[in-house]
Amino acid sequence: MSSRLYFFAVCFGCLILAAIISFTRIYAVICNKSESILNYRGKSLALKTPQRHYSQEGGSLHGGKCHTISSDWVQHLKSSKELDSLGCKQKLPKVLIIGARTSGTRTLNRILGFHPQLATAAYEVKFFDKNYHRGSEWYRSQMPFSTPDQITLESTEGYMYHRNASLRVSKTLGDDIKVIIMLRDPVARSISDYLLTRHRIYDSKMTSAHYKRVFKESRSLDRLLVSGKGKHGRRGSTKMSYTIEDTFEKTVLKNPDLVSHKNIFIADSLYVYYLRSWVKKFTPNHILEVNAEKFARKPGETLAKVEEFLGVRPFFRPDYFKFNMNTSTFCLQKPQSICMPRLPVEYPVISEDAISKLRGHFENSCRYLFLLLKHYSELIGDIPLNYHPIE
Ligand SMILES: Nc1ncnc2c1ncn2[C@@H]1O[C@H](COP(=O)(O)OS(=O)(=O)O)[C@@H](OP(=O)(O)O)[C@H]1O
Known part of the structure; x- marks a missing residue:
């Protein structure tokens, strides 16, 4: 009798243990904690490094963007019924990429357009340098449609150079705006330009x-x-x-x-001459300078830095980028396979x-x-x- 009781007690114990293990696994899958469990079991050092929890591919928090992007980078607006159901509206930007010229601003802007929480203007609107006289309603009308949880971003490389642009930005968009400056080795920039x-x-x-x-x-x-x-x-x-x-x-x-x-x-x-007015106008936590060379070599790292600065969820995993031998640049692999076209410019040897x-x-x-x-x-x-x- 007592051996029977002992047998049932052991079986019951095993059942409880199995239940705990499977619950933990399900929890791990749902909450993306499987890495931590593996690390805990193997006492891996990786547990000590902060985990980046990447957001789901595509779509905003409310499930979808207001446009799709074709392989030639053209934004295709969804039907008005879809726009209504997603709550899509044109909003003034909360983030600006202001320059420098030929430092990769176009590429960064377009890649960021794939982030579920961002909506980026499809072209340089040149509002704060060239089109300021048209007024802020005109500026808004040039912005991409975005869902309520998305942040609008615009990029014009000429803003950095304009003497009144920083003042105009703070007047129109407030001092809460975030400013991204891409700076490239000045010699390399001059040659490229x-x-x-x-x-x-x-x-x-x-x-x-x-x-x-x-x-x-x-x-x-x-x-x-x-x-x-x-x-x-x-x-x-x-x-x-x-x-x-x-x-x-x-x-x-x-x-x-x-x-x-x-x-x-x-x-x-x-750069220093042009950036003085920006640094005076906006506090350091509103300005992010991006090293253009690093962006060209390790786009994943730059994107992680930009995501953190903007306070959006990590989305661009390092394996989303793949080096393309034909263009000598990194192209996006995911969420869409797409590459920035480069002008067929021959790079001559410049004398040392x-x-x-x-x-x-x-x-x-x-x-x-x-x-x-x-x-x-x-x-x-x-x-x-x-x-x-x-x-
Ligand atoms: N992933 C990727 N794809 C394409 N291009 C890339 C990329 N990363 C960086 N770059 C560099 O961006 C440089 C061009 O910068 P911009 O796009 O700001 O300039 S411009 O709009 O063409 O004037 C361009 O400079 P050049 O190499 O001198 O042509 C590129 O080197």
């Missing part, structure tokens, strides 16, 4: 003179710029040089020893001599930039001679 502009001149159907005029007009808005006498922040654009020669060296070096500091490709890399002259030219502005942004250390002293971010 020159090559893209030259390519567009050769590629466009416009005559060279016509294109140069369009190019000049697009850059010579009321910008902060460096004057010839070394006093910074003077108003106007008459002193800028928009010369584009057939080589980069001829364009930016007045003679073999002198950098043409008023040349637009050089001036647009003097010209590069080291430019490094010398940018050294001071990098140092001041460091003081301004405190932790912007990557560009100082150890800029690789190789200007291309991918190579």
Whole structure:
């Protein structure tokens, strides 16, 4: 009798144990804790590192975005019935990407458009530099439709350079706005900007003179710029040089020893002059500076940093990005396989001599930039001679 009782007691104990184990497993699956259980059992070190709990693919909290994105990056708005049921509306942005030019702002903006909690404008609206006179209702009408839980983001690389943009942003959007600045090695940026502009001149159907005029007009808005006498922040654009020669060296070096500091490709890399007004206007926790080279090499890490800054759930896992040998860039694999098109620009070899002259030219502005942004250390002293971010 007592052995029977003992047998039942053991069976009962086993049943309770099995129930506890399966409950824990179900809990683990539902709450995404399976990693922690494995770590606990194996006493893995991984338990000590913070876990990123990624949000579900696609859709917002309320289940869906207001548009879909096709492989050519075009946003297709859903039917008005769907828009109504999702509560889609056009809202003013709460996040701006303001520059710098040719630093990957277009790519970052488009990738962020896949985050379930973000809605990004499909093109540069240029409101705070070019279209301010049109008013904030016009600006709102240019914004993407978004669900109530989504944050709207707009990206225009010219904002950073405009002398009144920071003031206009705080007036229109309030001081709670979050600002993302992408900064690239200034020499690399100047070269890239020159090559893209030259390519567009050769590629466009416009005559060279016509294109140069369009190019000049697009850059010579009321910008902060460096004057010839070394006093910074003077108003106007008459002193800028928009010369584009057939080589980069001829364009930016007045003679073999002198950098043409008023040349637009050089001036647009003097970040510190333009960022002063932004740093004065917005507190550090409202400004995120993104290292463009790091973004090009490890987009997953940059996206994690941006998600944290914006306070949205982690979505872009490192394996969402895959290096593409044809474009020499990272393309998105998930939630959609899509790649940023690159202009077929050939990268000529730039003489080491010209590069080291430019490094010398940018050294001071990098140092001041460091003081301004405190932790912007990557560009100082150890800029690789190789200007291309991918190579
Ligand atoms: N993933 C990915 N896909 C495509 N391009 C990438 C990517 N990551 C970074 N980059 C770099 O972005 C540089 C162009 O920057 P922007 O898009 O801001 O400039 S622009 O709109 O073309 O003027 C462009 O600079 P260049 O390499 O000089 O052409 C790219 O290197």
